[in-house]
Amino acid sequence: MIRTEQSYVRNLNILYLVFKKPLQESLLVTEEHLNLLFYNVDEIIISSTSLLNTLVEQGKNFENDQTIAGSLLSLIPFLELYRNYTLNYRKCQNLRLELLEKDKIRAWLEKQYENPQCQNLTIESYLTLPIQRIPQYFYLLDEILKCTDGEDPEYEKIEMALSMVKEISEEVSVALKEQDQLETMNKISKKFTDYQIMKIGRIYYHDGELVKICRKERKKRLFYLFSDVLLYTQNVQAIGAKLNFIQSASRFQSIFTNNQGHP
Secondary structure (H helix, E strand, C coil): CHHHHHHHHHHHHHHHHHHHHHHHHHCCCCHHHHHHHCCCHHHHHHHHHHHHHHHHHHHCCCCCCCCHHHHHHCCHHHHHHHHHHHHHHHHCHHHHHHHHCCHHHHHHHHHHHCCHHHCCCCHHHHHCHHHHHHHHHHHHHHHHHHCCCCCCCCHHHHHHHHHHHHHHHHHHHHHHHHHHHHHHHHHHHCCECCCCCCCCCCCEEEEEEEEEECCCCEEEEEEEEECCEEEEECCCCCCCECEEEEEEHHHCHHHHCCCCCCC
């Protein structure tokens, strides 16, 4: 627990020191956009650092009556920070896309990525850290509750904390799914030179290799289905491949949907 919390706090500080603070000083974004992008990050760093310090102190004195459960219970006042961060993260998805499409910001980020502290991770990877941490807290509290006697005075508090974390975890799962889609689209966009994949409101559904029946032979094609367009390319391996076909996806979506009507 202490090791994972140390790693979490260390990476949160990288988010602040390598991205938030320098971006603020660069004046490339407005203060309003900066606060939306890094919503509650400062407060989350403070709460997580406090939790880490408590865990370290308790780790020095195992005969103390306090337990790891007591430490995690100190999270309760801060859980609302995580809820608000997650909701804001989802709400600002379009803003992140808009900013990342700007040449000056993309160039600035590429320079920041050269910092060894980044560990070859993107700003998006660091922004999702608080979202990814909630399921881990849920697992820990769930395990602690199973090992706690129902008569223990801390049992009800642990149960309450678990209930709150579970509720936030459900919101987090939606946010993570949306982030996975965004990362997939970003990877796909790097394969093409002649079409803008990253577009506000566009949703990635599915991709796969199909065989196109031509006059002389059958040829492999790689297809990408989005909410508004169906794309395919001849060269399925090369970076910088060009698209051969673009058409509205509305007439094709029924092919890729299941019996509930979802892609």
